[in-house]
Amino acid sequence: MANQYQISNLPTLLEKMTSVDKDFRFMATNDLMTELQNDSIKLDDDSERKIVKTLLKLLEDKNGEVQNLAVKCLGPLVSKVKEFQVETIVESLCSNMLSDKEQLKDISSIGLKTVINQLPHVSSQISSSIVKKITSRLLNTIQKEDLSVQLETLDILTDILNHFGNSLVSFHVQILSCLKTQLNSQRLAVRKRAILAIGYLVASCNSVLFAELLEVLLNELNKKQANSLTKTYIQCLSSISRTAGHRIGENLDRIIPLVIFYCNSKDEELVEYSLQAFESFVRRCPKEISHYIKQITDMCLKYISYDPNYNYDDDEEMNDDEDGGFENDDEDDQEEYSDDDDVSWRIRRAAAKCLDAIISTRHELLYVFYNEVSPVLINRFKEREETVKGDIFNVYITILQQTRPLVQKSKQFQDINQIETEEKSVQLLKSQINSIVKAIQKLLKNKNAKTRQGCFALLTQLVNVYPGALSNHLNVVISGVNFSLNDKLSTSNMKIDTLNFLNNLILTHDEKLFHPYLDLILKPVLNCIQDSFYKIASDALLVSQHLAKILRSALNSNKSCMNYVNEFYASTLARLKQTDIDQEVKERAIVCMAQIICNLGELISNDLNLCWPILVERLKNEITRLTAVKAINTIAESQTKVNLQVIFPDALPLLASFLRKNYRTLKLSSINALLSVYKYYGQYISIEELSNVVIVELPTLLSENDLHISYVALKLATLICQNHGPALVSKNILKQVLLLIQSPLLQGLALESTIEFFTAIVNHKQPGLQYKDVVLVNFYLIPNS
Template identity: 35%
Template sequence: MAPHVATVTQLCLKFMTFDPNYNYDDGEEDGDDRMDVEEGFEESDDEYSDDDDMSWKVRRSAVKCLEALISTRRDLLLSHSICPALLARFKEREENVRADVFAAFSTLLRQTRVGSSHHSIIHAGSDSGAKQQEEEPVVALLKNQVPVIVKDSFYKITSEALLVTQQLIKLMRPQEPTAVSAAFDPKPYVKEVFSVTLKRLKAADIDQEVKERAISCMGHLVCHLGDHLESELQGVLAIFLERLKNETTRLAAVRTITLISASPLKVDLSPILPEALSLLGSFLRKNQRALKLGTLACLTAIVTHHSASIKPAALEPVLNEISPLVDESDMHVSQVSITLLTCMAKACPSSLAKICSSVLPGVFGLIHSPLLQGGALAAILDFLQALVLSKATNLSFSQLLKSLVEPFQSSKSPAGSSVLHRQSYHSVARCVAALSSASPEDAPGTVSGLIQQVKGSGSPESDRVLALLCLGEVGRSSSLGGSKELQGVILEAFSSTSEEIKTAASCALGGMAVSSLNEYLPFILKEVSAQPRKQYLLLHSLKEVISACSASSLSPHLESIWTLLFQHCECQEEGTRNLVAECLGKLTLVNPAQLLPRLRQQLKTGSPLARGTVVTAVKFTIVDHPAPIDSLLKDCIGDFLKTLQDDDIDVRRVALVEMGPFKHSVDDGLDVRKAAFECMYTLLESCLEGLDVLQFLDHVEEGLKDHYDIRMLTFLMLARLASLSPAAVLQRLDRLVEPLKATCTAKVKAGSVKQEFEKQEELRRSAMRAVAALLAVPEVERSPSMADFANQIRSNADMASIYQSVQASGGRGGRTLGEHGQELDSS
């Protein structure tokens, strides 16, 4: 296609002006840009009607083709002819074509990046001499035409024009300016853009989409160019406050205030801040999840950037509303809520004076939850550190520490000790380490107390396990030194009759060695050889060290660790050999160029037990993310696979990935994929304009073939895309039809349980809803595969029944499948 791109582009530019039956009376298309309509077209003597004019289809097809070129060929951005040509077509008389022109221009703006691309938009068609003498043609067209289009009476045109204006505002003064943007003065254009946007912002009797776009567009104008608005700014902020009070526009207003709050221009929000904070606090008790998350983000931005304008009393209602949000039922909302609390502790610490009775119990409850992990745990660690450092509340280090460990100490009986999940032990240990890191003066006393708790023979098992884990996490974040007492306490814990205590001691020793490598690593290596009965636990500690330490810190110790591991790779206990193999694999990742050839060499010189350990170690060098070892493995993986033909049956068993005919498939990535597709659905709902729809559809196509839960979500996304981006969906229609057809025609195996039949029926109904949405897309009848599938639905009584049921339940009962499969209006 590459050799023909220039020709296709010129044809698109030529045919998108093809309008032989209309005179625009502006003379702009009299030159080379206007198609010579005299060649090949003769006017008829018969009376002509506008109903017979099909030239708009030619123009629309040309614009859509040009949009496809822009979205796939970024080098076209350097062409100085595309942008002016699209701008010249803003006056298009057919509304459908004009909407496509706006869509193409929006695509052009999205493809634009700062630097040379920015120059091609703002200074298109100008040279260094011309810039001093006359206004650039593109800027002149924008100045004259965009304000006119925003005033258009058709809501869709106005909405798209506001979106274009919003993109232009970002280009006029990016938040990360370059030399090109710094040389461009936006001041002459601000007043005109502001006046037309303000008119739409004030209007109450307009379409909801236009209202939201006007709020967003004005928000970007204030964010990027607020210093040019001067006296008008207060009036705009007052309108935003009114939109915040309106149920239909409050979410858009919240997002806009978030944007303005974080503006580098430091826009003064003090006139609306007290009332806005009260409204935002009330939104936190609403059931709408998107509104809650948007409000929390808005409050975080306000507290972070405008803390000087906030009185502590103004945040009290917000603090009261945050308390119910910190709950394990929605970890993401909890995480964002705690992030807001962290910002309050840093920027407005006096506002947290009453935190003990409101939010803090919920935070500690979340810490003790078995579900806490990842981002939510990281947010809590930041919050606890900020709380200690703020020193504005009545909470001391010791009070916070007591609240963390109290549930464990109150569990004296075996029955009570089972209440807390093992995950909560690790969460609390990390919290104790975070507190100690924020308050170094309290850390030594804390460590001494933990050591005494481990040494106390009368201490409950839960206390000793928690103390050991806390020692490991504290030692991971700050050096505890090579204390003989501490080393002795750990070794003594290795001799405990409790497996939980021994495992915790192993983790503690590994954690303490991370930040004190020179003190603890030689101790671990010595004890591995000297304590055969504790070898397994010590190897666990060594694995912790190898996994957590950086390559630079481990490099001086590579040889000593490597030698030790190969001394024990022929151990008779398979569990120990597997642990040695894991350590070898992880160690090889530290310096693959040096260690992988040595691992490969061991295949030729080692005993069967050593060869089996080496093969197992190779499995641990294969990681999910790209790594430097990948290219090296590619060259030598064949040698490791040859062990499938090893003389020793145990080596062959280790090398064989699939052991025997009885296999149970476990999809470890299902939860992550489900979360990713849920994120895609949210992106589709909230920021479609920032997505590459064709790339998005690639993932949707994969989701149509995935697990039940993911397919259900993907069907919803496909139906939504059919409405929002029909042109992109049409391009991929043939590839999307096949998985839909497979779902609709799939049969459940005989003898399956009732739930399987119910799940398959729900899948078919969801797939049919997506089919109905696709059939509603204009020009879908041009797809042969879709037409064949529609005929198949019509001719199959079962599928036709499901389709009609879906139509009736979806409120579109007046639409049926015609004789050729296409969807027709029965009315």
């Protein structure tokens, strides 16, 4: 524990804090705050008293900056002073809330919130005592007619109930009585804050008080009056269910019929709040709400299409007919009605959110959702309000997310086609794919970026749930991809989402399907590789890795695709050369180049001379060396006819040196790369290089501590032995293997590779390295541990 100390210059600070110069006061208060934030500070009683007195006085300072700094000091001060001083602070702040000075009231309110947040939230006698004193004062303060005082008091009371509700059991009756009064206030802002406070109160009050509150709300709702207070009571039920769903769940049979009644009201705001209440009940009381799910779902489907002020059929006709024939009608409508008056979108949004809650909590009804909900949602993709449209996309994405486990389960036994006979819900999804694509076809070229982002998010989820879903619609979606990547107004997020979708699309569809669309895909993706924003460039390089494979297969049937190869290589090489870029871009440029070499290397063999030195440089760099090692392994394993051997003089010593690093991933990747290089390019490696660079590093890899690395190292040693004879295998390697076979942990692949190693040695029948020499003699000579 650090040594505690007192503030040596406290008298000077306190003197400056009372200076007539505001700059002195500000600087001194700032210095005090710095001292108070030190955990090792210790204050005696006299220092506590002086600091508290001075800070409370500064809360009334004429300078706003000094006031704000003083109130910030209260936070760390509370944890440094004794309970009595905290009580003094609280008493002063509560009194100031009734001041005639507006600024003092505001700063005191902030001060109280600061003190409450700094009190220990765990069970503490000091915290309990302080919050009781604050609550006692607040219950008196809230009776004042001053609106600003009421609002601030309710805010503070809400904070206290949230953190210390269980410590205020003795005040619960008074608090509830006070909040019930505020719930009937004529001021909407007061009622909203009272609702929040009640939500936290019911989480800690006893059953009697909860029943009392619920009776009040239900009695008022039973009057079936569509007024502003009724809206408040429904919102209050929503708030209660969010914080105490287990309690309200027991009373849903009394609540739901009333909310359904109000959901059929002509008051749009009342309908919105009723739907929000349904959403809360569904999420917080999933078991108790089961009996009403059908009714609530039907209600949501009804209101998600509720748009009385707009005729979508006329809109479609006007899209086809641009002769201005409806101009006069539009003018008449504008005189009678304005979009600013239209709040029906809030009902549609509430219905969408409620549907999302139902779908995410009722997995067993997935077939029903596809049969009844999905067609309505697809039809509503034409929603004119962008916010609501985004919510509707999210609802459909939720359906797809619920479907995904079914697809994964089916894939364990059958391929994707077998899903049709395994799950009816997936059959329905397949039957609706045409409708989905048709509904979003125009939206993929919508001017609004958020709309297009929603489309791509939905399509990304679709192809991951049902691979191959868009096989018959690639012309539509790739046209949309091309539009978003080429659109000069597209935001960075828009391009990132588009590239993410394209990546998922390629991974989930047969690569041959993309051959006709290479022109639409390649050019915008290559442009994105050069984008200044690292995330766009990185995602474009990720897509390009897959495009290299597609381009390779396309060349087999269409030689004209050769025109893309050099441009593809040049764009990636330009990124690979850059050093002042983000690490993610560096790594993906290396991986992308490796894929280009694997798939197209034979076609650009002369140009690769520019690439090899860069790859070696990346191998030397500590940040990129692991990715470069994996790239070399990938290129070697591909068996592409390229002159990889030109980098061996520099690369082999580096790869061998990595085997000594205390970094398992790098060590394992390096031994794998050496194995692949020797396996496919062994004829280009001299015996001297093999012996002095590679073999010398193998003994340290043979240990029971990491059998997987031992397995790969033995595979390499076995391969060397088979090709060059056991003479190259050093005695150190043999000694380590003989130690390894004594380990009780030796099993699986490591054991198999050990047997293969001995087989390779003995098969050469070299004197001194035959069966009796290598195994039997050494086995008996090595003492048991």
